[in-house]
Amino acid sequence: MNNKEKFIIRSSILELAESGTPRNISIDDRIKNNNNNNHNEREKEKPLNFWDSITALGAQLSRPPYDPYREIINLEISVGRKQCQNKVVLSMPLLIYDNYVKSEETSLDTLHDALNWLAVNENINLGFVSDKSIKNINRKYPYFKRIIGKSKIEKKDFDFEGLVLQYNNDDHDKFIQFLTDIRKEFKGPILVEIDDTDDRYINSILDIGADGIVADTIKITNQQGKYKGKHAITVIHDMRRAINQYYAGKENDGAMLVAAGDFNNTGRIVKAAALGADIIGYSTSMLIANAANHYENLSNTNAISERIYRHVLATKGELKGVPAALGYSNFYNMSPADLRTSSIEVSLQTDIAIEGIDKSYRQIIEELVDEYEIKERLNIDEGKKQKLVAHLLTNRYGV
Amino acid sequence: MCGICGIILKDHDNPNFSIGALLYRMMESQQVRAQDSAGIAIFNTGDAHCNDLSYNLNYFIKSPPTSMTTTATGGYELIEEKIPASKPIKEQSLLVSKLSKDDSVSIIGYSNKMKLVKNMGLVKDLDKKYNIRSMKGSHGIGHLRIATSSKVDPGNAHPFSTTVLPDIAVVHNGEITNYSKLRNLLEIKGYPFYSSCDSEVIAVFLADQLLMHGDIQRAHDQFIRKADGPFTYIAATPHSLSLVRDKFGTRKGIIGYNRGGEGNPAFWAMATDLSALDIVGANEDVKAASPGKSLIFTI
Numbered sequence: 013m014n015n016k017e018k019f020i021i022r023s024s025i026l027e028l029a030e031s032g033t034p035r036n037i038s039i040d041d042r043i044k045n046n047n048n049n050n051h052n053e054r055e056k057e058k059p060l061n062f063w064d065s066i067t068a069l070g071a072q073l074s075r076p077p078y079d080p081y082r083e084i085i086n087l088e089i090s091v092g093r094k095q096c097q098n099k100v101v102l103s104m105p106l107l108i109y110d111n112y113v114k115s116e117e118t119s120l121d122t123l124h125d126a127l128n129w130l131a132v133n134e135n136i137n138l139g140f141v142s143d144k145s146i147k148n149i150n151r152k153y154p155y156f157k158r159i160i161g162k163s164k165i166e167k168k169d170f171d172f173e174g175l176v177l178q179y180n181n182d183d184h185d186k187f188i189q190f191l192t193d194i195r196k197e198f199k200g201p202i203l204v205e206i207d208d209t210d211d212r213y214i215n216s217i218l219d220i221g222a223d224g225i226v227a228d229t230i231k232i233t234n235q236q237g238k239y240k241g242k243h244a245i246t247v248i249h250d251m252r253r254a255i256n257q258y259y260a261g262k263e264n265d266g267a268m269l270v271a272a273g274d275f276n277n278t279g280r281i282v283k284a285a286a287l288g289a290d291i292i293g294y295s296t297s298m299l300i301a302n303a304a305n306h307y308e309n310l311s312n313t314n315a316i317s318e319r320i321y322r323h324v325l326a327t328k329g330e331l332k333g334v335p336a337a338l339g340y341s342n343f344y345n346m347s348p349a350d351l352r353t354s355s356i357e358v359s360l361q362t363d364i365a366i367e368g369i370d371k372s373y374r375q376i377i378e379e380l381v382d383e384y385e386i387k388e389r390l391n392i393d394e395g396k397k398q399k400l401v402a403h404l405l406t407n408r409y410g411v
Numbered sequence: 412m413c414g415i416c417g418i419i420l421k422d423h424d425n426p427n428f429s430i431g432a433l434l435y436r437m438m439e440s441q442q443v444r445a446q447d448s449a450g451i452a453i454f455n456t457g458d459a460h461c462n463d464l465s466y467n468l469n470y471f472i473k474s475p476p477t478s479m480t481t482t483a484t485g486g487y488e489l490i491e492e493k494i495p496a497s498k499p500i501k502e503q504s505l506l507v508s509k510l511s512k513d514d515s516v517s518i519i520g521y522s523n524k525m526k527l528v529k530n531m532g533l534v535k536d537l538d539k540k541y542n543i544r545s546m547k548g549s550h551g552i553g554h555l556r557i558a559t560s561s562k563v564d565p566g567n568a569h570p571f572s573t574t575v576l577p578d579i580a581v582v583h584n585g586e587i588t589n590y591s592k593l594r595n596l597l598e599i600k601g602y603p604f605y606s607s608c609d610s611e612v613i614a615v616f617l618a619d620q621l622l623m624h625g626d627i628q629r630a631h632d633q634f635i636r637k638a639d640g641p642f643t644y645i646a647a648t649p650h651s652l653s654l655v656r657d658k659f660g661t662r663k664g665i666i667g668y669n670r671g672g673e674g675n676p677a678f679w680a681m682a683t684d685l686s687a688l689d690i691v692g693a694n695e696d697v698k699a700a701s702p703g704k705s706l707i708f709t710i
Binding site: 256259260261262263264338339340341342345346347348349350 | 586588589591592595596599600601639640658659
């Protein structure tokens with residue numbers, strides 16, 4: 013291999029690491045294009061991966077990391093608000109969510125086996141969300157039935173520990189009535205998938221007694237609406253803020269945010285949790301099952317189940333390591349204050365502080381406006397000041 | 412590396428006994444631990460303002476650069492603004508809200524039966540300005556700060572108090588690592604914060620719990636359960652003094668007893684370092700507080 017070839021391979025690996033997306037053209041074409049295009053245009057082609065622009069702030073000297081071999085890092089989480097009679101306790105903040113990859117029977121069986129092994133062998137209780145019925149009576153893990161487009165469920169059909177209802181945007185009143193009725197009958201946790209952070213939805217859903225909100229980040233950022241083209245982190249940030257606003261002036265009784273969609277590794281789970289998600293809808297296990305199908309004998313479901321089993325064990329270890337390194341003994345104590353970003357756009361969308369400055373972009377602009385007001389001896393009222401800040405934030409390239 | 416201490420008299424029957432002098436000696440013996448700022452809170456001082464139906468709103472105000480006070484205090488003056496209890500709560504809130512928006516003001520909290528003073532510098536500077544060695548009372552706490560995460564200014568000095576509930580003071584050694592999360596939950600409930608120091612969250616958390624349940628033991632238990640990180644704190648209310656350690660016992664917290672005699676009252680003393688107990692003769696029944704537990708003394 014000559015130096016040129018080595019360089020090409022190295023650059024393609026770097027590109028993959030940077031963008032998270034494998035190249036979709038041949039190396040020869042890429043070189044040809046690179047020679048033709050100018051640098052700025054190439055930069056524009058790169059997909060902006062917000063997740064990679066966020067880092068966790070390591071423990072400070074006064075904040076020694078816990079020794080994970082000595083201390084227990086708590087990952088356990090109870091799903092259900094104070095008034096929920098049959099709460100579901102998960103061993104990790106993960107709900108296996110088959111939202112995107114529709115599981116085939118074989119995949120469902122392999123997943124079922126893996127979740128059962130985890131529950132029996134390791135005492136790891138993971139939730140599984142599916143709109144398919146889990147027929148196997150030997151289920152050892154909590155199953156959250158996902159209901160789409162129905163307006164009634166018979167009590168005799170309550171063969172699940174939790175419910176995930178899809179909010180019906182077209183008929184708000186009908187959905188609210190459905191939720192009210194099912195809340196009276198079903199004593200376990202009810203989560204509601206929503207598409208928007210509109211107070212009208214969230215307040216009424218939580219008022220009725222839903223135990224949490226599910227933000228399907230891929231769906232939300234792809235459909236028409238205010239999040240079209242935005243990133244999952246913006247959705248998580250806004251949903252958490254909306255839930256916090258619901259609790260303004262009162263005790264938080266545990267309504268949770270489940271972020272589903274754009275998660276396929278521990279880093280993203282941790283960052284999403286620090287941003288405000290309580291539980292992550294982890295669709296990747298399904299992908300693992302599918303990916304395993306490419307490499308393993310399709311009929312050997314045991315081998316695929318084992319891959320999922322091992323993957324979850326590894327993920328659990330990683331999830332324990334991160335809060336320990338941040339100085340926590342509890343995974344759920346992470347907050348946005350533990351994050352820093354190298355991207356102005358990320359800071360703008362999530363109020364995460366910028367690396368090295370420890371202030372969010374909004375704070376920097378607000379301080380600049382304050383300084384300008386003092387320097388020029390102006391007396392700008394609060395409303396106008398907010399408008400000026402908003403203008404500077406949205407028109408930062410044009411000024 | 413902060414140094415904390417507390418003292419509570421077994422019987423508060425000698426109004427002339429100066430508890431401030433004991434606290435001063437305990438703080439001085441721990442001065443090697445921290446030199447950024449110092450502060451004390453003493454309860455049931457017998458001052459006039461303790462007995463009438465009024466509160467003090469305590470706050471720092473930044474003095475003009477030309478003021479004579481700037482050298483000793485770094486440019487801050489401690490103000491105790493008397494607020495009659497008859498003043499409507501709305502008016503009190505408006506005053507606090509107005510002051511909190513003033514960049515030159517740093518609010519400490521409300522007091523009635525508590526005298527709280529704090530300052531940048533050493534304990535001897537604090538004594539020079541406020542004559543803490545002459546202060547009398549039933550119990551008190553002291554703190555020496557070395558800043559690890561927030562600025563060195565009087566607003567970030569201990570003891571911390573609140574405007575949520577009068578007469579609560581906390582001194583803390585360690586770090587509340589999930590401070591940001593706890594503060595956010597309390598802010599959502601509507602409680603104000605006036606500093607950027609993690610220790611303030613202890614005072615506000617305890618005040619919230621006391622408002623809900625009125626039980627200091629339960630308040631400490633809840634805090635130990637919810638707070639993360641290495642910490643030991645001493646909290647005082649008009650009727651109690653408590654020493655609390657985190658569940659792993661990662662910060663020191665010891666207690667000892669002095670049986671008194673020759674006209675001196677018996678008392679319990681608590682501190683970070685053994686030297687602080689030694690210097691006031693609290694050598695009996697010396698023990699470390701158990702991790703994850705609170706030791707509470709009441710009067």
